[in-house]
Amino acid sequence: MNRTASICAAVQVVVVVAGAPLLVGLMRQVRARLEGRAGAGISQPWRDLRKLLRRAPATPTGTGWAFRLAPLLLVGTSLVLAAVVPLLTTASPLNHTADLFAVVGLLALGTVTLALAALDTGTAFGGMGASREMTILALVEPTILVAVLALSARVGSTNLAEIVTTTLNDPLRVASPASLLAAAALLIVVVAETGRLPVDNPATHLELTMIHEAMILEYAGSDLALVELAASMRLTILLGLLTSLFLPWGIAGASLAALPLALAAFGVKVAILGIGLGAAEVFIAKLRLFRVPELLAGSFVLAVLAVASSFFLA
Amino acid sequence: MNVIGWALAGAGVLAGLGVLAAVVAPRRTRPAYVGAATAGIGVAGLVMGVAALSGQAFQARLPGLLPLAGVRIEVDPLGGWFLAVTGGVLAAAALYGIGYAGGGHGPSGRGVQAALPVFAISMLLVPAAASVSTLLVWWELMALTSLLLILAEHRGRPAVAQAGWWYAALTQVGFVAILLGLLLYAAHAGGDSFADLRAAHLSPALRGVVFVLVLAGFGAKAGLVPLHVWLPRAHAEAPSPVSAMLSAAMVNLGVYGVVRVGFDLLGGGSRWWWVLVLAFGAISALYGILQAAVAADVKRLLAYSTVENMGLVFLSLGAAGIFRAAGAPVLAGLALAAALLHVLNHAAFKALLFTAAGSVLRATGTRDLDALGGLRSRMPATTVLFAIGALCAAALPPGNGFVSEWLLLQSLVHALPAGGVVTAVAMPLAVAVVALTAGLAVATFVKALGVGFFARARSEAAGAAQESPPMMLAAMGVLAAVCAGLALAPAALGPALSRAVTAATRAPAGVVGGGVSLRLAGIASTLSPLLIAVAVVVATAGTAVLLRLAARRVTRRRSVALWACGAGPPTARMQYTAASFAQPLQRVFDDVLAPETDVDVTPYAESQYLVARVAYQARVSDRVEDALYVPVIAAARRLGRLGPVLANGSVHRYLAYGFFGVTGLLLVLAVTR
Numbered sequence: 001m002n003r004t005a006s007i008c009a010a011v012q013v014v015v016v017v018a019g020a021p022l023l024v025g026l027m028r029q030v031r032a033r034l035e036g037r038a039g040a041g042i043s044q045p046w047r048d049l050r051k052l053l054r055r056a057p058a059t060p061t062g063t064g065w066a067f068r069l070a071p072l073l074l075v076g077t078s079l080v081l082a083a084v085v086p087l088l089t090t091a092s093p094l095n096h097t098a099d100l101f102a103v104v105g106l107l108a109l110g111t112v113t114l115a116l117a118a119l120d121t122g123t124a125f126g127g128m129g130a131s132r133e134m135t136i137l138a139l140v141e142p143t144i145l146v147a148v149l150a151l152s153a154r155v156g157s158t159n160l161a162e163i164v165t166t167t168l169n170d171p172l173r174v175a176s177p178a179s180l181l182a183a184a185a186l187l188i189v190v191v192a193e194t195g196r197l198p199v200d201n202p203a204t205h206l207e208l209t210m211i212h213e214a215m216i217l218e219y220a221g222s223d224l225a226l227v228e229l230a231a232s233m234r235l236t237i238l239l240g241l242l243t244s245l246f247l248p249w250g251i252a253g254a255s256l257a258a259l260p261l262a263l264a265a266f267g268v269k270v271a272i273l274g275i276g277l278g279a280a281e282v283f284i285a286k287l288r289l290f291r292v293p294e295l296l297a298g299s300f301v302l303a304v305l306a307v308a309s310s311f312f313l314a
Numbered sequence: 315m316n317v318i319g320w321a322l323a324g325a326g327v328l329a330g331l332g333v334l335a336a337v338v339a340p341r342r343t344r345p346a347y348v349g350a351a352t353a354g355i356g357v358a359g360l361v362m363g364v365a366a367l368s369g370q371a372f373q374a375r376l377p378g379l380l381p382l383a384g385v386r387i388e389v390d391p392l393g394g395w396f397l398a399v400t401g402g403v404l405a406a407a408a409l410y411g412i413g414y415a416g417g418g419h420g421p422s423g424r425g426v427q428a429a430l431p432v433f434a435i436s437m438l439l440v441p442a443a444a445s446v447s448t449l450l451v452w453w454e455l456m457a458l459t460s461l462l463l464i465l466a467e468h469r470g471r472p473a474v475a476q477a478g479w480w481y482a483a484l485t486q487v488g489f490v491a492i493l494l495g496l497l498l499y500a501a502h503a504g505g506d507s508f509a510d511l512r513a514a515h516l517s518p519a520l521r522g523v524v525f526v527l528v529l530a531g532f533g534a535k536a537g538l539v540p541l542h543v544w545l546p547r548a549h550a551e552a553p554s555p556v557s558a559m560l561s562a563a564m565v566n567l568g569v570y571g572v573v574r575v576g577f578d579l580l581g582g583g584s585r586w587w588w589v590l591v592l593a594f595g596a597i598s599a600l601y602g603i604l605q606a607a608v609a610a611d612v613k614r615l616l617a618y619s620t621v622e623n624m625g626l627v628f629l630s631l632g633a634a635g636i637f638r639a640a641g642a643p644v645l646a647g648l649a650l651a652a653a654l655l656h657v658l659n660h661a662a663f664k665a666l667l668f669t670a671a672g673s674v675l676r677a678t679g680t681r682d683l684d685a686l687g688g689l690r691s692r693m694p695a696t697t698v699l700f701a702i703g704a705l706c707a708a709a710l711p712p713g714n715g716f717v718s719e720w721l722l723l724q725s726l727v728h729a730l731p732a733g734g735v736v737t738a739v740a741m742p743l744a745v746a747v748v749a750l751t752a753g754l755a756v757a758t759f760v761k762a763l764g765v766g767f768f769a770r771a772r773s774e775a776a777g778a779a780q781e782s783p784p785m786m787l788a789a790m791g792v793l794a795a796v797c798a799g800l801a802l803a804p805a806a807l808g809p810a811l812s813r814a815v816t817a818a819t820r821a822p823a824g825v826v827g828g829g830v831s832l833r834l835a836g837i838a839s840t841l842s843p844l845l846i847a848v849a850v851v852v853a854t855a856g857t858a859v860l861l862r863l864a865a866r867r868v869t870r871r872r873s874v875a876l877w878a879c880g881a882g883p884p885t886a887r888m889q890y891t892a893a894s895f896a897q898p899l900q901r902v903f904d905d906v907l908a909p910e911t912d913v914d915v916t917p918y919a920e921s922q923y924l925v926a927r928v929a930y931q932a933r934v935s936d937r938v939e940d941a942l943y944v945p946v947i948a949a950a951r952r953l954g955r956l957g958p959v960l961a962n963g964s965v966h967r968y969l970a971y972g973f974f975g976v977t978g979l980l981l982v983l984a985v986t987r
Contacts, residue, residue, distance in 0.1 A: 053864060058874045061883070062770050064690045072861075076854030080846070094849065096831050097842040098711075101720050105711040106846070108753075112710060112760055119764030119890065122687070123876055127890020130764065134757035135898040138607075141753030142746040149727045149745050157838035158727060217877060222861055293902045300746070307742040 005254050008089035015263065016082040016240075019270075020232035021045035023239070026271060027278035034282045045232065052225035060218045063120050070117030071219065071226035077110040078233040087240040088262040090161040091254035099158040100148045103241070104141075107193065110234065111137055114227070118215035129214030132289060136192055136199065136211070139296045143189050143303045150182045150306035151245060160241075164248045174246055178310035181302050183246045188299035190242060194235045196277065198287040199295070209286055236270065239277075243269040317365045318372035318389050322442070325358035325435055332431030341422050345415030348427045352408035355434040359401025362438070366394025367810040373444070380447060383506050388444035392578065392817035395654055395810070396441040396570045399661045402796065403563040404434050406789050410669045411555035413785025419676050420553045421466035433459035433559070440567050445507040446496045453492065453567075457485045460564060464552045477547035484544040488534030492571070495527030499579075511579045521580055525587050528575045529594075536568025536624045539598040540938045546605070549617035550681070554672020557613060561620045562665035566657050569627050576635065577650070577818045585639040585736065592632025592740060596747040598625030601938070603754040604907060607761070608900050608934045610892040611681045612671045615762055616664065619707060622751060623660040627653045629744060630722050636737060637729065638819070644836040647815045649725040651825040654814055655807070656718035659800055663706035663715060666793040670700040673786055674766070677779040683762065683892035688771035692779040697767045699790045704759035706797050709752045712847035714801035717832070720841055723748060728837050754899070761895045770886045802844045805832045893932060900934065909934045 025042035032039030059068070084098045084106075098106070115133050118126035152158040154173070155166045167173055192199040195212040204210055210217075216227050243266070244251060250265025252258035287295060315323075332351030339347050366372070366389045377384035389397065408430075414420045421427070436456040443449035461482055468474040500506045503514030516524070534541040549561045572591070576583065602621030609615040630653035637646035673696045674689065675681050690697045706713035726748070729741045771777035781787075800807075805828040812825050827833050831842040878884045900909055914929040961968075 053861075056870060056872050059871045060874055060876045062688075062876065064768065066690070066764075066768055072854045072857050073850075075857045076850050079853040079857070080849045083849070094845065096840040097845040097849070099839050099841060101723055102711055102716075102841060102846060105709075105716055106850070108756055109710045109850075112708070112756060115760050116764050116768065119760070119895075120690075120768040121876060122769030122886070122889045123878075123884055124888055124890060125877070127895060130760065131890060131895045131898055134760050134895075135902065138750065138753030138757045138899065139902070141756075142749040145723065145749035146742055146746050149742055152727055152839075156728065158724065159839055162838060220874075221872075226857070226861070289898065290901060304742055304746070308738070311738040 002093060004256055005089070005091040005093045007256065008252065008254065008259060009083045009092040009094065011259060011263075012088045012092070013079060013082045015088065015266070016233055016236050017079075017229070019267070020229065020236040021049060023236050023270060023274050024232040027274050027281075030275050030278035031282055034279060045228070049225050049229060052228070053222050055221035057223040058218075058220040060121060062122055063218070066113075066120040067117045067218070070113040071223045071230070073113040074110045074230040075226050075233075077106050077113075078230045078237065081106055081237050082233060084160070085237055085241050086160050086164050086244050086251060087237070088259060088266055089252045089254065090164050091252075092161070095159065095161045100152065100160055100163075101145070101158055103160070104144050104148070107234065107238075108137060108141075110230065111193075114215050118218075121218045123218070125210070125214045125217050129211055129217075132211045133215060136292060136296070139293055140189050140192050143185050143296060143300045146300065146303035146307055147182045147185045147189070150178050150303060150310050153307070153310055154178075160244070164244050164251060167245070167248050168251070171249075176310075177313060178306045179246060181306035181309060183242070185299045185302035185306060186242060186245070188295065188302075190238045191277070192292070192296060194238055195231070196235075197281040198284050199292055201286045204286075209289075239270050239273045240266065243273060316370055316372060318362045318370055319374065321358040321361040321365070322372070322374075322387070322389075322438075325355045325362075325438060328354040328358065329431040329435040332434075333428045336424055336427035336430070344424075344427050345420065345422050346412050348430055349408045349412035349415070351431050352411070352434045353405045355431060355438065356401045356404030356406070356408055359397050359404060359434075359438040361401070362389060362442075363394045363396070363398025363401055367391050367398065367813055369813070380451060383445060383447040385448050385451075386445040386507050387439075387442050387448070388508070389442050390817045391810070391813035392573065393441035393570075395658070395814040396566055397438060399566055399658050400437050400441070400563045403559060403661050403665045404437070406665055406793050406796075407555045407558040407562070407669065408434070409792075410558070410672070410786050410789035413783045413787075413789065414553075414555055414672060414676060416783055416785070420555070423466070426462060426466040429459045429462040430556075433463055437559075437563055437567065441570050444509075446500045446511070447506055450489075450493060450496065454489060456564070456567070457489060460556075460560060461485070463556045464548045464560070466553050466556065467551070471551070473547070474551045477544070477551040480544040481548040484534050484541060488531040488541065490531075491527045491534070492531030495524045495531065496575075498527070499524045508574075508579060512581070518584065521583055522587065525576060525580060525583055526590070529572060529587075529591065532568040532571030532575075533594065533628070534568070535571070536565045536628070537598070537602075537621045538568075538594050538624065538628060539601045539621065540942050542598065542602070542621045543936060543939045543943060545621055546614050546617040546936070549620065549668075550611060550613040554613075554668060554675060557617075557672065558665045558668035561617060561668055562661040565620055565624055566661060569624070569631070569653070569657055572628070572631060573650070573653075573818050576631070577638075578820065581820070582635065582638045585636055588632045588635025588639065589736065589740065590632070591628055591635060592744060595625045595628030595630075595632050596744060598622070599629060599751045600625070600747055601906075603751050603758060604899075604903055605934070605936065607754050607758045608896045608907060608909070610683050612674065612683055612686075612762060612766055613668070613681050615683075615758065616667050616671060619667075619755070619758065620660075620664060622755065623656065623664070623707075626719070626722065626748065626751065627656050627660070629747065630656065630725070633722075633726060633729070633741075633744060636740070637725070640734075640737065642729075643819070643821055644825075645725055645729060647812075647819060647821075647825045648834060648837070649722065650815050650818060651811050652718055652721035652725055654811060655721060655804070655826075656715075658807075659706065659714040659718045659797075662793060662797045662800055663703045663713075666699060666703040666790060666797060667707060669786070669790050669793065670696055670703060673782040673790070674700075674779070677782065678773075678775040680773065680775055683766045685773040686766045686771070686776045687769050687886065687889065688776055689767045689779055692771075692777070693767075693781045695787050696782060696790070699787075699794050700767060701763055702794045702797060704763045706801065708756045708759040710756065712801055712843050712850065714797050714804070715755075717801060717804045717841070717843055719748060719752060721826070721832075721834075724834060724837055724839055757896075757899060761892055765890065765892045765895055769889050772886050772889065772891070802847055804843060906937070907934050908937050
């Protein structure tokens with residue numbers, strides 16, 4: 001049982017690491033096609049990573065351990081998240097280690113290490129990116145936790161596996177107003193956390209609009225590869241978490257037999273979500289930085305409504 | 315006499331010796347003797363606390379020590395919890411103070427040094443008091459000695475005297491409120507000991523009045539908004555070891571007072587009390603962290619973060635009271651445990667942060683984040699220690715702040731079925747407040763660490779900083795180890811926490827337990843901070859090893875210049891400062907903070923379109939202070955100016971006052987009789 005669970009968790013980590021760049025490639029390809037370009041193919045991010053991994057990392061003058069350590073810690077927290085979050089299986093051996101709050105905290109820890117590294121460079125770009133990222137992080141937090149409250153109140157636990165299992169046992173709950181509102185709120189949050197349009201533009205290098213890219217400007221070679229890999233892993237994990245919370249069908253328990261089906265279901269769900277996001281990004285522009293709080297306030301209102309409806313309509 | 319009694323006696327003796335040493339010893343060795351005595355008092359407090367938490371009890375009555383009522387001492391697990399926290403902070407901060415005093419830093423005057431041991435023992439006696447008069451005497455002794463300590467450096471900076479005024483005024487207002495509340499209570503209870511108060515039957519209205527008065531008084535000490543205005547001044551201006559004691563130990567006693575009177579003596583009370591506590595806690599948490607997020611003075615930032623953390627503690631207390639009134643004792647115990655645990659965690663990381671900030675101040679002579687930077691290479695140990703404190707204060711896993719906030723969130727999240735519409739409305743909002751506070755705390759401490767310690771030095775003083783002496787590093791190392799222990803093995807505190815909660819609520823409760831994982835009573839959620847930390851470390855190290863193996867050909871990191879858009883190397887002045895880092899947040903919360911910016915453009919005389927100089931000034935003042943205190947102070951001033959007009963020295967006028975006074979009195983008597 002425990003060994004099977006460990007294998008399931010290991011498979012989950014491998015799938016996330018291997019699949020994350022493909023997801024990013026898929027989203028870029030969708031975008032390219034919709035914009036009338038041929039696109040580089042969905043495995044282009046992997047080719048980029050391979051190229052970067054072969055090159056020596058750079059240490060800019062005046063940077064210290066915070067700058068060196070951040071890429072490793074970012075990947076480290078992402079790996080832990082990949083093992084903890086129920087993407088393929090609800091039977092991870094780390095199940096009772098971390099709940100939704102811990103997942104949110106680990107995500108924030110990754111962001112913080114990157115922001116500190118950006119400040120460590122002592123450039124205006126680094127400081128700007130860190131400052132903006134921290135502002136968004138602070139404003140995103142209430143939405144996440146209130147949405148967590150809406151989801152966990154009916155289950156009586158914030159443990160992820162319990163929430164997913166309860167939803168599996170009672171599928172009609174997904175269509176409840178609380179669940180739908182929480183899903184909408186969390187979707188906005190995921191977009192903000194992963195630095196997608198309309199909060200941040202992952203394709204830009206224009207100084208006035210950069211957030212994430214400004215923070216990682218000084219990274220090169222294998223360091224940059226790690227940061228890029230971690231960013232795509234976080235995107236995959238967050239989209240996977242959304243599907244697990246709101247469309248959990250196909251997730252395996254502690255049996256290896258169900259794993260292929262779970263893998264296929266996970267791939268299809270995340271790919272559809274990714275294609276949807278990629279397609280939506282074609283039609284929207286980046287918001288001004290100081291309009292972003294309005295968007296996040298909107299998502300917060302949705303989360304509060306989710307809680308209210310879970311109480312009053314229950 | 316048991317261990318507690320002996321430790322208490324030992325602390326008393328040490329306090330006497332400390333005062334003696336302060337008076338007798340020569341200036342050079344004075345801080346060492348006094349610091350050793352204070353550290354001894356701290357250790358005695360720790361021993362008392364641990365003994366009380368492991369089940370020992372101690373009671374003593376010294377009728378001769380105070381006129382009329384006598385002194386009553388009783389140490390129970392609730393007091394023990396605060397004794398242990400206070401003792402630990404005192405011991406570490408006093409050791410740090412010995413190192414701090416080397417090389418002529420810090421205050422070494424007779425008066426200040428003599429006040430230190432007295433302050434230490436008065437902080438230990440407050441949670442051990444078992445009657446109203448005893449509590450009030452120690453409380454006032456603590457207030458007076460802490461005022462002396464805050465004023466220690468008043469010759470050097472005028473701001474210290476101002477901080478002293480604010481502290482003196484608000485601490486006395488608080489004292490009067492506690493005095494009124496507890497005397498009212500004791501008068502109706504017919505006795506002054508806590509046992510009498512517990513047994514008393516008061517009308518609900520009177521109990522409400524007592525609670526509100528006591529809440530205001532203790533809240534002033536804990537820095538609840540709007541009574542917090544003294545805190546960022548006093549904690550920033552006091553000598554750094556004293557700042558650590560004030561911010562990590564003294565504020566907790568405000569929490570102790572509310573728990574003791576509200577839960578233990580008054581027995582819980584009505585729901586509206588605790589809604590009030592919750593509301594003020596939420597306001598304090600948000601306002602405190604917002605001010606901290608935009609602060610550029612590192613000690614002021616830490617002081618506002620204390621306001622925030624005390625706000626979170628009061629929020630937990632409010633939630634506990636609401637649950638208790640709604641008939642959910644398990645949840646109430648959980649929320650109360652979260653409050654107590656957060657008191658402990660906050661004490662550990664705030665003592666560490668204030669001592670680390672003190673080391674920076676000692677090494678560079680400045681508290682201004684915008685003049686710091688680059689300390690990572692000059693003061694490596696201090697930087698690592700501050701980083702540990704910042705991780706804990708930002709409530710990120712695997713820090714200790716995360717554990718207590720997790721506990722608090724668990725009690726809030728599972729409250730929906732517990733009570734009617736009030737909980738359904740209040741709890742989501744409370745969760746949102748905790749979340750926003752946590753998010754802003756992350757931004758605040760990223761700023762403090764990233765701007766203050768990383769990148770390049772922004773001033774010559776920061777560039778020439780020297781690492782602190784080993785004594786200071788050792789004291790900070792102990793605090794950091796305590797933080798790590800609390801972060802990784804919180805379940806070990808389960809039995810002690812349950813005893814303290816039981817002592818406060820008078821209802822047996824096993825709240826928190828578990829081995830590696832933290833398990834809660836009545837809630838299925840679990841958390842294992844140790845496993846999370848191990849998993850993160852293993853995953854990070856594994857990534858590093860894999861990277862080495864995968865990129866075998868590339869072994870050397872290249873040293874390159876910073877990207878400067880093709881221009882020359884960027885100077886230290888081009889770095890982001892604390893002000894620029896906080897600017898987006900300041901802009902988002904513009905309506906709350908109301909920052910004042912002043913742009914002064916001076917053109918050349920020849921043409922107004924040629925700008926010679928632009929002066930930019932930005933200031934975020936405390937809005938509560940401006941709105942609430944400035945008018946009161948102005949009114950008091952106006953009233954004061956009336957004095958010379960009324961009493962202008964003319965004897966005729968004084969005679970007339972007397973005449974009209976007496977006739978007025980007679981008239982009133984004639985009419986009313």
